[in-house]
Amino acid sequence: MDLSDLTTPALVVDEAAFERNLSIMSSHRPGARLRPHVKAHKTTELARRQHAHDHHSFTVATVREVVGMAQAGLGEDLLLANEVLDMRRLGAVVQGGARVTVAVDSEPIARAAVTGGVREVLIDVNVGLPRCGVAPDRAGALADLCRSFGLDVRGVMGYEGHLMLLDDPADRLAQTEQCMQLLLRAHDDVGGDVISGGGTGTWTDNTWVTELQAGSYALMDTAYGAITDVPFEQALTVLTTVVSVSDAGWAVVDAGLKAFGMDHGKPTVLGADVWFCSDEHTVFSMQDDAPLPAVGERVRMVPAHVDPTCALHERMHLVNSHEVVLETWPVDLRGW
Amino acid sequence: MDLSDLTTPALVVDEAAFERNLSIMSSHRPGARLRPHVKAHKTTELARRQHAHDHHSFTVATVREVVGMAQAGLGEDLLLANEVLDMRRLGAVVQGGARVTVAVDSEPIARAAVTGGVREVLIDVNVGLPRCGVAPDRAGALADLCRSFGLDVRGVMGYEGHLMLLDDPADRLAQTEQCMQLLLRAHDDVGGDVISGGGTGTWTDNTWVTELQAGSYALMDTAYGAITDVPFEQALTVLTTVVSVSDAGWAVVDAGLKAFGMDHGKPTVLGADVWFCSDEHTVFSMQDDAPLPAVGERVRMVPAHVDPTCALHERMHLVNSHEVVLETWPVDLRGW
Numbered sequence: 001m002d003l004s005d006l007t008t009p010a011l012v013v014d015e016a017a018f019e020r021n022l023s024i025m026s027s028h029r030p031g032a033r034l035r036p037h038v039k040a041h042k043t044t045e046l047a048r049r050q051h052a053h054d055h056h057s058f059t060v061a062t063v064r065e066v067v068g069m070a071q072a073g074l075g076e077d078l079l080l081a082n083e084v085l086d087m088r089r090l091g092a093v094v095q096g097g098a099r100v101t102v103a104v105d106s107e108p109i110a111r112a113a114v115t116g117g118v119r120e121v122l123i124d125v126n127v128g129l130p131r132c133g134v135a136p137d138r139a140g141a142l143a144d145l146c147r148s149f150g151l152d153v154r155g156v157m158g159y160e161g162h163l164m165l166l167d168d169p170a171d172r173l174a175q176t177e178q179c180m181q182l183l184l185r186a187h188d189d190v191g192g193d194v195i196s197g198g199g200t201g202t203w204t205d206n207t208w209v210t211e212l213q214a215g216s217y218a219l220m221d222t223a224y225g226a227i228t229d230v231p232f233e234q235a236l237t238v239l240t241t242v243v244s245v246s247d248a249g250w251a252v253v254d255a256g257l258k259a260f261g262m263d264h265g266k267p268t269v270l271g272a273d274v275w276f277c278s279d280e281h282t283v284f285s286m287q288d289d290a291p292l293p294a295v296g297e298r299v300r301m302v303p304a305h306v307d308p309t310c311a312l313h314e315r316m317h318l319v320n321s322h323e324v325v326l327e328t329w330p331v332d333l334r335g336w
Numbered sequence: 337m338d339l340s341d342l343t344t345p346a347l348v349v350d351e352a353a354f355e356r357n358l359s360i361m362s363s364h365r366p367g368a369r370l371r372p373h374v375k376a377h378k379t380t381e382l383a384r385r386q387h388a389h390d391h392h393s394f395t396v397a398t399v400r401e402v403v404g405m406a407q408a409g410l411g412e413d414l415l416l417a418n419e420v421l422d423m424r425r426l427g428a429v430v431q432g433g434a435r436v437t438v439a440v441d442s443e444p445i446a447r448a449a450v451t452g453g454v455r456e457v458l459i460d461v462n463v464g465l466p467r468c469g470v471a472p473d474r475a476g477a478l479a480d481l482c483r484s485f486g487l488d489v490r491g492v493m494g495y496e497g498h499l500m501l502l503d504d505p506a507d508r509l510a511q512t513e514q515c516m517q518l519l520l521r522a523h524d525d526v527g528g529d530v531i532s533g534g535g536t537g538t539w540t541d542n543t544w545v546t547e548l549q550a551g552s553y554a555l556m557d558t559a560y561g562a563i564t565d566v567p568f569e570q571a572l573t574v575l576t577t578v579v580s581v582s583d584a585g586w587a588v589v590d591a592g593l594k595a596f597g598m599d600h601g602k603p604t605v606l607g608a609d610v611w612f613c614s615d616e617h618t619v620f621s622m623q624d625d626a627p628l629p630a631v632g633e634r635v636r637m638v639p640a641h642v643d644p645t646c647a648l649h650e651r652m653h654l655v656n657s658h659e660v661v662l663e664t665w666p667v668d669l670r671g672w
Contacts, residue, residue, distance in 0.1 A: 308615065336343055
């Protein structure tokens with residue numbers, strides 16, 4: 001099958017760029033030093049490629065992602081880097097032989113782990129992003145509480161998510177160090193082997209974690225692509241078809257709000273100005289007096305944010321440089 | 337089953353508000369004078385409720401929506417109010433006995449209808465929104481071309497989508513009239529029984545169309561809710577669980593960018609200031625020194641844009657005022 005045979009809109013992964021991204025990251029963070037974040041793509045077949053690059057431990061964000069990764073045989077060491085209250089499905093996964101570790105930032109979450117049958121936890125430490133995580137100076141007490149419940153505390157995690165898209169490398173590095181000093185101090189009180197954190201934006205900056213939780217690096221988006229010292233290539237596009245062209249100077253393709261995560265802004269069309277997206281359309285004009293495409297032409301668009309974009313699609317297609325579809329992967333970890 | 341038994345995040349429909357919305361619209365636009373737009377909810381069971389209010393003709397935006405509506409036995413009169421090039425699946429639906437009409441705004445689309453086996457069309461006229469639609473003064477010639485291909489031209493459609501969220505009723509009415517005068521002039525040249533257009537925002541303003549293509553009125557969102565003369569109630573919420581609370585003054589729930597369409601802005605928490613959404617979280621603080629909810633409490637959030645929000649969920653739950661789950665409907669028309 002060829003790219004031109006696909007029904008549009010369709011998620012397309014350029015295999016060469018994707019494999020280069022995996023290789024660059026694997027060289028820098030080999031094996032267990034990378035814990036690829038599955039939330040970015042929600043696709044077990046893609047995770048299998050990351051596994052083939054020798055990363056056997058994964059980060060996930062939802063119970064559904066834990067269950068699906070375990071079912072796919074990728075449950076060697078799954079970290080649910082998120083607070084969850086109903087852990088019964090996780091306990092069943094543990095019973096089934098997979099290894100599941102959950103983030104804990106409060107007593108109710110620790111109790112939920114016990115009740116659900118999850119035995120291993122990381123203490124989730126707030127390192128500056130106002131979201132989940134216990135205050136650093138209370139991490140040790142929470143670890144003690146978890147241990148008193150019979151839980152195995154493997155270490156700490158702390159996500160410097162507010163720094164990921166900082167474009168000034170020196171500023172990002174300095175702030176990452178501040179965040180990680182908080183995490184290390186918490187780790188002194190908590191103990192354990194694991195210090196987990198970081199992401200695609202701090203992939204070289206964050207030298208303090210024992211494992212990096214990067215996800216976007218595999219497929220990329222325009223938000224991360226704008227950061228000058230992030231070397232990963234755009235591997236993901238949305239294939240669209242031009243369905244209408246106006247003499248007044250615009251073209252319309254058949255992908256819009258239901259094909260692109262919009263929180264980081266509009267998707268990009270190379271050489272064009274994107275005017276707006278509506279549910280099933282994107283409208284754009286060409287730059288530099290370039291001619292508009294004709295009705296029926298295919299246009300590959302670049303998402304602004306990879307994670308919510310993948311969550312909108314049922315499948316993604318791996319293609320080579322000759323536009324041959326090599327594999328079609330279900331985006332099988334959607335939902336909760 | 338009770339609301340508290342649902343895994344979160346979950347789409348929840350308040351049955352009383354939903355049925356009131358359907359009744360208000362049906363009173364004003366009975367029977368075929370409303371052609372409910374399925375793209376807003378992508379749910380055949382919800383469409384069945386609209387059918388029970390005596391609307392037997394539907395508007396859809398994708399081929400998948402046509403196929404699914406026909407499979408659900410709701411294919412009496414389906415209008416694909418969108419330009420599509422690959423109509424083979426539509427031809428199969430017509431062969432199966434459903435009635436399918438497609439929008440046409442260019443010769444390639446007309447040819448695609450013929451090739452695909454679709455026999456009925458509306459001429460899609462651009463009435464001001466820079467998107468699809470032929471220029472009004474060329475609608476007649478396109479209709480002639482369609483007829484020369486053997487297609488049955490049922491009339492015209494023209495969507496004044498750029499006016500839907502105008503809050504000044506007089507301005508919206510005046511601009512709607514200007515748009516519809518363009519559509520009526522095109523209709524003079526095209527002929528046929530159907531003049532299709534409008535939406536929830538112009539539900540009373542647009543007295544020129546023979547059928548209104550409204551969709552959002554059934555479930556609503558904060559964007560339409562902000563319009564003072566739109567009487568429909570918020571029937572849709574996303575049920576979430578508080579998973580983390582900070583002493584520093586914020587709470588975190590387990591629904592974010594993968595549970596809410598974000599193009600119209602952030603979702604709303606009653607009585608709270610929403611700080612931001614990330615993939616699986618929304619962070620908020622309380623207004624007026626109200627206490628933060630506790631970990632484990634449920635919070636119902638209101639989406640800013642109903643259509644892309646529904647497209648992110650596998651199912652929606654119909655609940656009554658006692659929070660009993662009456663029915664669970666698959667959002668079965670997602671994808672393409």
